[in-house]
Amino acid sequence: MGIRSSDSAVADRNGADRKLMLVALGVVFGDIGTSPLYALRECFNPDHGIAVNEANILGLLSLILWSLVLVISIKYVGIVLRADNRGEGGVLALSTLVSTATPNWKLWGPVSAVGLFGAALFFGDGFVTPAISVLSAMEGLEVASPQLERFVLPGAVAVLTGLFLMQRHGTGAMGRLFGPVTLTWFLTLAALGLLHIGESPGVLLAINPMYxxxxxxxxxxxxxxxLASVFLAVTGGEALYADMGHFGRAPIRKGWFMVVWPALVLNYFGQGALLMNNPLAVANPFYLLAPGWLLPLLIVLATCATIIASQAVISGVFSVTRQALNLGYLPRLRVKHSSEQEIGQVYVPTVNWLLFAGTLTLIISFRSSSALAGAYGIAISSTMLIDTILVMMLLRVRQEPHNRKMVALLTxxxxxxLAFFCSNLLKFDDGGWLPVLVAIGIYVLMSTWQEGRRTLAWLIAREQMPVRDFLSMIEKDPPLRVEGTAVYLAAEAGGMPRALLNNLKFNRVLHQRNVLLTFVRPEVPFVQSEERIEVQNLGEGLWRVTARYGFMETPNVVTALRGAEEKGLAYEPESTVYVVGRENPTFTTGSGMPLWRKRLFAFMGRNSQLAAIHFGVPSHRLLEVSSQVKL
Incomplete structure (x- = not known):
């Protein structure tokens, strides 16, 4: 009986892993899975002057194969997936992990800056990926019939417009289709490749790296x-690490080695075999793999696959935005949770419409996937470099015996x-400047907000009254007490918040119970429930509540107070007033940040979501108290 139960448990676990792997195919591998649409074609771009002959075909296939092996199979799947921050991946999670692991505090600032710029580059990628993916799919219409060429651009605009409009409904219903559709896509890639490899088996010689x-x-x-065009074959590899928190290592590794990698290699080799037999097929080797009767269905399937790839990148940008918000790198934005079951499914309206505007501008400006290919590589190759450098730093800090071998391999x-990055830099004038410019702009915004908040917090903390002095003051000169509870949102779990002191100074009243609620952001994705709430009785009706939320979680005032209630703090919602302070910075010159950054910080603050809304404060019991701070 025990053996049967054990076998049943193993079977259930294997079944769950297979389902998770199927879902991961759509979310994790959507971007890299659409690379065959344009990667090999761009390698033979006429501007490169590479002749379509057997030697070059085998050489490029060998480069693509071994790039997939080194960058994806060994680096990301074999090594980087091990560098998780409590199960979460991505450049922000990695940079916080390295910062907390290194004992040298002088490295914290540079590591944080590198991680921040990596996140900014990911935003730049979010503009380009939907544009190039959907355009490359719609260009199959030209292959089907030259008369359909005029529908490529409007068709791409229509598809992307519908995709961005659907974001506010969440990805739950659409997500259930991702896995099966993407599995069908990869099986189709493999079948089309095998069909032509069988006709020209000599293409398999490209396995030899000497080619x-x-x-x-x-x-x-x-x-x-x-090399910049060869790099297109591995774009999307960073998504394997960024989406690790949603699926875990095992489903991603199984999906890559069992389905994705074999399908990609077979399709690239199939395209190579086609070019050996028909060099003129270089105009669009992917679509010309299919027999004429299958082409309309393939265009539909490719469009679905590129929509899924675009959705994966858009969802990734939402996720990174949420992490940046919670780590204090961005001003408060409205974040909508599109699923009650899946914590990672969020929708950020402001970011969604910025991405839509940027993507539409790219499509109308560049008009073809070939023109966009020049803008595609720099941001992603930079992100991959940052991932490699940060993981090497982490391995060196941990100093485990087997880490030396991994560091040598990563070197x-x-x-x-670096060769990929330098080759992509040559396309800087051909559009590569665009994602870099976007990344620099976003980095300036994030670093300005981070520095401004740090300066503002220091100025406020410097003027704060210590709790001991406050208790002594109200003991010597007792204020008028009113019934009920006042909850003050305090940025720092230290002295007394300015809102409370101003309320006492001008109104000369104090509630019977006063709760100082502070949300703390430890640099981890999630906080255990038993570690979330800390309650401290300071005396004289004064309580301090510290609520800890990870950077993948959303803080909420009512939920935090309910947790505090379980630890002895009475909470009566209908007799509680929530007091939120608002600091309005005024500018001074000659110290701190340059004046233009101070003005930018103030502008971002004025346009950020109100703290009360962001933290879920009940609006019918809200009191705002404003004060000025010289910045």
Whole structure:
């Protein structure tokens, strides 16, 4: 009986893993899974001057294969997935993990800045990926019939408009279709590739990495330029790490090695085999893999796959926005939870419409996926470099015996990624400047908000009255007490909040019970429920409540007070008033941040979501108290 129960448990666990792997196919691998639409075609872009002959075809296929092996299979799947921050991945989670792991406090600032810029680059990617993916799918209409070329651009605009309009409804219903559709897509990739490999099995010689070496020898400088196009085959690899928190390591690894990697390799090799037999097919080797009767269905399937890839990137941008908000890198924005079951499913309206405007501008400006390819690589290659550097730092800090081998292997991969990055830099004038400019702009916004908040918090803390002095003051000169409870949102769990002191100073009254509620953000994604709430009785009807929320969680005043109630603090919602302070900065010159950054910080503050709304304060019991601070 015991053996049967054990077998049943194993079967249930394996079944759950398979379902999770199926869902992960759509969310995690959507971006890299659509690369065959344009990667090999761009390698033979006429601007590169690479002849469509057998030697070059084998060389490029070898480069693509070994790039997938080194960058995705070994680096991300084999090494980087181990560097999780309590199960969460992504460049922000990684930078906070490195900062907390290193004993050298001088490195905290640079590591934080690198992670912040990596997140900013991811935002830049969020503009380009939907544009290039959907455009490349719609360009199949040209292959089906030259007369349909005029519908490519309007079709891409219509698809993306519908996609961004659907974001406010959440991805739950659509998400259930992601896995099966993406599995169908990968099986189709594999089948189309096998069909042509069988006709030209000599293409399998590209497994030998020496063909990649000969490619550079034969093509010299233009071979290096073509590396930027080869890199298109691994774009989307960073999503494996960023989405780890939703699925865990095992489903991602199984999905990659069992489905995605074999399908991609077979399709690329199939395209190579097609080009060996018909060099003219270089105009669009992916769609020309399919027989004529299958082409309309393939265009529909490719469009669905690119929508899924775009959705995965958009959802990733929402997730990174939420992390940045909770870590204090962005002003408060409205965040809507689109699922009651899945904590990671969020919708950020402001970011959604900014992405929509940016993506639409790219499509109308560049008009083709080939033109957009130049704008695609710099941001992603930079993000991958940052991931590699941060993981190497983490491995060196931890100083475990087997880490030396991984650092040595990552050093080799870092050299390859530097080559990709330098090759992409050559496309800076062809559109590569765009995501970099977006990333710089977002980095300036985030770093300005972070520095402004830090300065503001220091100025307020410097003027705060210690709790001991406050208790002594009201003991010597007791104020008038009124019935009920007042909850004051305090930014720091230290002295007395300015809102309480101003209320006492001007109104000369104090509630019978006063609660100082502070939300603390430990640099972890989630906080255990038993560690979330801390209650301290300070005396004289004064209580301090500290509520801890990770950067993947959403703080809430009522929920925190309910938790405090379980630890002895009486909470009566209908006799409680919530007091929120608002600090209005005034500008001074000659100290601190430059004046333009102070003005930018103030502008962001004025346009941020009200603290009361952000923290879920009941509006019918809210009192706001304003004060000025010289910044």
């Amino acid at each position: 990649a070496v000969h490619f550079f020898i034969n093509n010299g400088g233009m071979g290096f330029v073509t 080799l991969i870092l050299i390859a990624e």
